[in-house]
Amino acid sequence: MGLISDVLAFLFGGSRNALRETAEIFRENAENGAERGLVLRQQAMVQFGDEFKALHKGAFDRVMDGLxxxxxxxxxxxxxxxxxxxxxxxxxxxxxxxxxxxxxxxxxxxxxxxxxxxxxxxxxxxxxxxxxxxxxxxxxxxxxxxxxxxxxxLRSDVVGVADPGTNAVLAEKAGHPDANPALEDWRRKRVA
The missing domain is CATH 1.20.1280 (Monooxygenase)
Known part of the structure; x- marks a missing residue:
């Protein structure tokens, strides 16, 4: 039991963590990386904000910016x-x-x-x-x-403009709609 605790104390003991320190050589510590990224973004935002501060702009400067x-x-x-x-x-x-x-x-x-x-x-x-x-x-x-x-x-808004006139074949077709098998099937199922 003493040997295991000594090995664990060596790896994780004291205020150091040898395993973590070794891993950080190959892979960045995500928490520390996030903190550095946050500081970088905050500094960039402060810089951008400073660029757009209205430093005593007069009426002429504002008019020219608008133009x-x-x-x-x-x-x-x-x-x-x-x-x-x-x-x-x-x-x-x-x-x-x-x-x-x-x-x-x-x-x-x-x-x-x-x-x-x-x-x-x-x-x-x-x-x-x-x-x-x-x-x-x-x-x-x-x-x-x-x-x-x-x-x-060609445009006509007059009623009856689509009248087939004396064309008997066209008049016959206009009076009888085309067959629609899907509609007929739906009607049969609805009646049943």
Whole structure:
């Protein structure tokens, strides 16, 4: 009994734990690792908080911060608005795009430079490609208007528009629904 207690005291005795210390050489102590991670996260949050503290910002600084946040959402919402306008009133949209087609090329270059400077990594080739695409889209406008007129002529809200008329075969088919084996089976089981 004394030998076992001496071995256990050697391994686990005193204020040391030789087995734990040996294991920590190969594997991190989870509790100590969690404490270090907590301290690291707390320090990072304090640093982030310090960066966003309002250090006596004046009205001008707040206004400029607000203005700096406007262009991206304004451009995104404006683009979505153009898509909606193109679907709601294609002729109105086409008239506006004709006006854009008349903008001189140097002004497109200037707009491209401004947008490139503001957003970064934008190239003038993209602006020129956009102008070509707008021109190609504008050339399709008459066809779109014609298609809309054709679709409007096909639409009818008048009662009896689906009347088969004098076609006897079609009238016969309309009076007798198609066979539905699943429905017939369900009806038989319901009656039984």
């Amino acid at each position: 700096n946040r406007l262009p991206r959402p304004a451009m995104a919402l404006g683009t979505l608005g153009l898509f909606v306008a193109a679907m709601v009133d294609p002729v109105w949209f086409a008239a506006r795009m004709q006006g854009i087609a008349l903008v001189p090329e140097p002004l497109w270059w200037l707009l491209g430079v401004i947008v490139s400077f503001y957003f970064g990594a934008r190239h003038q080739a993209k602006v020129q490609d956009l102008q070509r695409e707008i021109t190609a889209t504008m050339s399709r406008t008459p066809q779109v208007v014609e298609n809309l007129q054709t679709l409007k002529a």
